[in-house]
Amino acid sequence: MSTSDVEAVLADEPDRYHRLLAVIGLASVGEFAKALAQLSTAREDAFGMLEEGLRLFITELQITHDEREQALTALLRANQDIEQKLALIEAQRHEIRQLSSPVLDLWEGVLAVPIVGTLDHARAIEVTDTLLQRVVATRARSALVDLTGVADVDAGTADHLLKLVAAVKLVGCQCVVTGVSPAVAETLAALDDAPRALRCLPNLREGLRHCLTARAASRASTAAAG
Structure with a gap:
């Protein structure tokens, strides 16, 4: 044009x-x-x-x-689907962790956490949070952390186990570790504070017996003082 x-x-x-x-x-x-x-x-x-x-x-x-x-x-739809699936996977993973390390009312005033599988850093934190909440809610005086189903832990997780015991003690609850395997014992022994910070017993039955004996002795002492 x-x-x-x-x-x-x-x-x-x-x-x-x-x-x-x-x-x-x-x-x-x-x-x-x-x-x-x-x-x-x-x-x-x-x-x-x-x-x-x-x-x-x-x-x-x-x-x-x-x-x-x-x-x-x-x-965008594909991204939303992926995010929903990831959220579902994370929720299922959280549920599996809770199921694999539940906090049980083993006896009056005695809680137990039987841990099965790998005790990594993330799971150790989750167990600590869950146990502390239950101790405060139930006013438990004793807590047993049973490691019979745990084959091994690394140094970082072992250190977190010490922190778990210390945290439980701070809310007025005695924490006893049971079922320690030879591999876990070696890792714990390598930590400077582990021998004096942890009370370890061979199995859950012995742990419960210890807690009940300690509670009976405490009541007897209180009654004598009164």
Whole structure:
């Protein structure tokens, strides 16, 4: 389309030129449907050829835009699905941890935590939090942490076990560790504070007997003092 053709349109039909500018403006802000509606009455002349070319260009833009929006929507849905699945997995993992190390009411005033499987750092923290909450809620005087089902622990987890015992003691509860395997014993022995900080007994039965004996002695002492 020559310059003279444009000048002719501007002189004879300025509305077509302004409509073309409006179409370009609408397309630039993503209003493709409105832009195409403005071009629905293109004529078969030189200016009309320009309008038709613009129609094809805007149509391709609209198709590309729609495909991109569909792809983004699908990606967002996929991300949401992944997040929901990850949340479900984490919730199931938390439930499994709770089931694998429950806090049991073994006797009046005596709680027990039988731990089975790997006692890693994250699980040790979770056991500590759960046990402390139960000790405070039940006002238990003794807690048994049974490691019969734990084959080994690393130095970091062993240190956290010491902190668990100390934390339980701070809320007024005696903590006894039972069922320590040879491998776990070696790891604990390598820690400076472990021998004097931990009271360890061979099994859960001996641990319960110790707690009941200590409670009976405490009551007898209280009665004698009264």
